[in-house]
Amino acid sequence: MKCVLFISCYLLVSPGFVDASPYLPQSDAELLETLPARDETDRRMRDLQSQIRNRPNDWQAVQRLTTLLIERGRATSDPRYFGYAEANLQPWLNAATPHPQALILHATLLQNRHAFAPALQALDQALALQPRSGLAWLSKAAIQQVQGNFTGAWQSCLAARRGTPTLTANACLAAPLSMTGRLKEAQGLLQQTLAGEAEAPVADRQWAWTMLAEIDERLGDPAAAEVAYRQALAFPQASAYLLSTYADFLLQQQRYPEVIDLLKGETRADGLLLRLALAERRLQRAEASEHVQALQARFAAGRLRGETSHQAEEARFYLELAGNPAEALRLAEANWAVQREPRDALIFLQAAKAAAAPARAAPVLRFIAESGVQDTRLQALANTLGARS
Amino acid sequence: MIRILLLVMLVTGQAAHAHKSSDSYLQLHAQDDSLRGRWDIALRDLDYALGLDRNGDGRLTWGEVRAAAETIKAYALAHLALAANDTACPLQAGDLLIDQHSDGRYAVVPLSARCPKPVHSLSLDYSLFFDLDRQHRGLLTLQSGDAQQTAIFSPEVRQQHWNGISGEPAAGAWTRLQDFAREGVWHIWIGYDHLLFLLSLLLPAALIRESEGWQPKTGFKTTLGEVVAVVSAFTLAHSLTLSLAVLQIVSLPSRWVEAAIAASVLLAALNNIVPCVTHRKYWVAFGFGLIHGLGIASVLLDMQLSPQNIVWALFSFNLGVELGQLAVVAAVLPLIGYFSRYRYYPAVAMHAGSAAIAGLALIWLAERSLDINLISG
Numbered sequence: 001m002k003c004v005l006f007i008s009c010y011l012l013v014s015p016g017f018v019d020a021s022p023y024l025p026q027s028d029a030e031l032l033e034t035l036p037a038r039d040e041t042d043r044r045m046r047d048l049q050s051q052i053r054n055r056p057n058d059w060q061a062v063q064r065l066t067t068l069l070i071e072r073g074r075a076t077s078d079p080r081y082f083g084y085a086e087a088n089l090q091p092w093l094n095a096a097t098p099h100p101q102a103l104i105l106h107a108t109l110l111q112n113r114h115a116f117a118p119a120l121q122a123l124d125q126a127l128a129l130q131p132r133s134g135l136a137w138l139s140k141a142a143i144q145q146v147q148g149n150f151t152g153a154w155q156s157c158l159a160a161r162r163g164t165p166t167l168t169a170n171a172c173l174a175a176p177l178s179m180t181g182r183l184k185e186a187q188g189l190l191q192q193t194l195a196g197e198a199e200a201p202v203a204d205r206q207w208a209w210t211m212l213a214e215i216d217e218r219l220g221d222p223a224a225a226e227v228a229y230r231q232a233l234a235f236p237q238a239s240a241y242l243l244s245t246y247a248d249f250l251l252q253q254q255r256y257p258e259v260i261d262l263l264k265g266e267t268r269a270d271g272l273l274l275r276l277a278l279a280e281r282r283l284q285r286a287e288a289s290e291h292v293q294a295l296q297a298r299f300a301a302g303r304l305r306g307e308t309s310h311q312a313e314e315a316r317f318y319l320e321l322a323g324n325p326a327e328a329l330r331l332a333e334a335n336w337a338v339q340r341e342p343r344d345a346l347i348f349l350q351a352a353k354a355a356a357a358p359a360r361a362a363p364v365l366r367f368i369a370e371s372g373v374q375d376t377r378l379q380a381l382a383n384t385l386g387a388r389s
Numbered sequence: 390m391i392r393i394l395l396l397v398m399l400v401t402g403q404a405a406h407a408h409k410s411s412d413s414y415l416q417l418h419a420q421d422d423s424l425r426g427r428w429d430i431a432l433r434d435l436d437y438a439l440g441l442d443r444n445g446d447g448r449l450t451w452g453e454v455r456a457a458a459e460t461i462k463a464y465a466l467a468h469l470a471l472a473a474n475d476t477a478c479p480l481q482a483g484d485l486l487i488d489q490h491s492d493g494r495y496a497v498v499p500l501s502a503r504c505p506k507p508v509h510s511l512s513l514d515y516s517l518f519f520d521l522d523r524q525h526r527g528l529l530t531l532q533s534g535d536a537q538q539t540a541i542f543s544p545e546v547r548q549q550h551w552n553g554i555s556g557e558p559a560a561g562a563w564t565r566l567q568d569f570a571r572e573g574v575w576h577i578w579i580g581y582d583h584l585l586f587l588l589s590l591l592l593p594a595a596l597i598r599e600s601e602g603w604q605p606k607t608g609f610k611t612t613l614g615e616v617v618a619v620v621s622a623f624t625l626a627h628s629l630t631l632s633l634a635v636l637q638i639v640s641l642p643s644r645w646v647e648a649a650i651a652a653s654v655l656l657a658a659l660n661n662i663v664p665c666v667t668h669r670k671y672w673v674a675f676g677f678g679l680i681h682g683l684g685i686a687s688v689l690l691d692m693q694l695s696p697q698n699i700v701w702a703l704f705s706f707n708l709g710v711e712l713g714q715l716a717v718v719a720a721v722l723p724l725i726g727y728f729s730r731y732r733y734y735p736a737v738a739m740h741a742g743s744a745a746i747a748g749l750a751l752i753w754l755a756e757r758s759l760d761i762n763l764i765s766g
Binding site for chain 1: 408409410411412427432433434436437442445446447448449450451452454455484486487488491492493494497519520521522523524525526528541
């Protein structure tokens with residue numbers, strides 16, 4: 001089996017390998033690379049760069065450029081922008097007393113590559129300098145939530161309330177509520193706030209609707225979840241998080257053609273490409289193998305760099321696309337050490353089940369029991385595994 | 390080795406033009422007092438640093454890259470410092486080439502250096518792009534003799550140091566013996582053709598050919614004697630040609646060798662069905678063993694060992710091969726001895742078993758001599 005997999009991998013990629021030796025282009029006109037879009041944002045970024053070169057102490061320009069770079073990185077799923085943003089902040093982080101805003105932006109970038117511990121450190125440093133920064137508290141809450149520290153997240157959300165718009169503050173609170181056995185309460189809080197805050201910023205309302213949809217899903221009410229997802233998707237520009245959660249919802253309901261419609265062309269972010277490939281595989285579409293190959297290449301490239309931020313997705317790849325539950329379980333375990341959201345628990349339990357190693361699921365089962373997290377899918381899986389371990 | 394190759398293939402597969410973080414790929418090969426290698430740097434990163442896209446149309450052509458070739462080379466060399474035996478050993482850049490990676494095209498800077506003395510220790514100081522992109526990584530592969538090392542350069546880890554380059558084996562003799570012996574055991578374990586050949590010769594070991602057909606031998610001693618003779622002859626022969634091939638005294642086309650090995654398995658198996666040679670099988674084992682040795686050698690030849698290491702590697706590898714082979718014989722022999730006493734043994738093991746082996750060998754033979762794929766895929 002291993003051999004078949006190995007050789008098919010080789011055959012899949014060998015066309016690329018054949019012409020992979022360095023060459024001397026034959027003509028000056030040969031197009032080698034299409035560079036990122038030279039649009040209005042790009043022009044603004046270049047202007048800011050030269051402005052900073054002339055006046056390195058202009059924090060406003062640095063902050064604007066960093067924000068633009070992060071936004072562009074998110075919009076294009078191109079991680080190079082995050083690297084540029086980090087380099088841009090570096091002088092301000094190395095200062096004797098770093099600028100609190102620089103620390104918060106740095107934390108965002110660290111969080112983005114799943115370096116949660118250093119991100120929390122940066123936020124604590126920022127909060128020591130600026131204890132009332134709502135943004136720092138919100139960022140801290142988001143990380144604590146991902147790490148499964150719901151008490152901490154709850155306290156950070158409470159601290160963030162002052163100076164934070166109601167919708168954002170309540171959505172922040174709903175997250176830890178929903179994970180500690182108070183799912184109904186979280187649902188009510190979100191519904192109520194969404195009804196009252198029609199003027200809140202689009203991104204915040206989209207976030208709240210997404211969260212509500214996830215809560216409905218975990219309550220085992222797919223009809224309500226569908227309505228909430230539709231609301232979230234009605235805003236212009238769906239976030240990658242929303243797309244991936246909704247794709248998971250559709251995959252769960254075996255609505256594969258809809259997944260393909262939703263994610264067609266979204267091949268840049270690994271998480272979205274993974275879900276697209278899953279749907280294509282189910283429908284036996286020709287594109288599936290190309291996309292599986294692309295994912296494999298990206299994970300391989302990440303491993304060469306020593307990156308570990310894709311472990312949850314990689315686990316799912318090995319479980320559902322490469323048919324290697326043992327590797328999937330290894331990755332899911334490593335991921336669990338870093339993040340503990342319901343989706344992380346789910347892939348862990350699925351991998352443990354597929355690898356016929358229910359005993360190794362014990363940490364997740366304990367976590368589910370202790371936190372009181374409610375999730376119908378998780379519960380069902382935990383019951384079958386709990387009975388066997 | 391294969392894993393690394395697979396990774397490289399995966400990375401160079403070009404179907405997907407993905408976004409990924411910035412990496413450069415630095416490959417260096419150290420031998421005696423010289424170093425050579427290549428450094429693949431993404432054109433996109435070079436454009437970000439140096440502004441290669443002169444006309445600003447977002448399309449980078451070879452003309453634009455070629456015009457900046459000297460700048461690129463100077464920029465690259467300014468961000469990589471090399472010291473051999475604690476003395477600076479400046480790198481030279483050759484003519485710029487282009488290569489494709491998973492996230493686009495890269496400039497390939499050929500590198501070379503001639504150091505004052507044979508390189509025993511090496512330090513690298515890497516600082517490319519760290520000021521522009523904190524997520525940039527330099528991925529290094531350092532080859533010296535048969536040893537390969539990899540390292541990742543990051544803004545936090547800009548310096549790396551290696552001892553024991555070229556000539557001095559990085560690992561101790563005992564570790565290397567274990568490594569190569571393990572490789573030998575593994576090779577014989579996955580080399581079904583060698584094992585099936587031996588098995589075909591051993592299947593009738595506990596039988597004696599008489600006019601009315603196969604009869605069990607009386608006494609285990611004669612059986613053991615024959616097995617020892619066959620295994621020893623095979624071992625002696627393949628060790629001989631393995632050594633000659635690895636020391637590059639004998640060299641035959643590998644396709645021919647592989648086909649001849651398949652043919653030997655076929656003949657040995659057919660001999661059990663239509664007996665031709667029934668006595669003194671050790672001569673068969675010896676004769677064909679010579680060819681099997683050439684096949685076994687291919688693994689070591691692929692490793693491209695340096696002359697200093699080759700004898701020790703050969704010895705350890707051969708030891709592993711023999712150990713693996715003995716383990717298989719030790720496992721199979723009691724079974725052969727036990728089942729030979731049954732009346733159905735000649736029909737089942739000798740005929741059906743050998744027919745299966747012959748069938749497989751025939752497919753190998755076709756594949757290897759015609760260079761086609763029937764079952765391997």
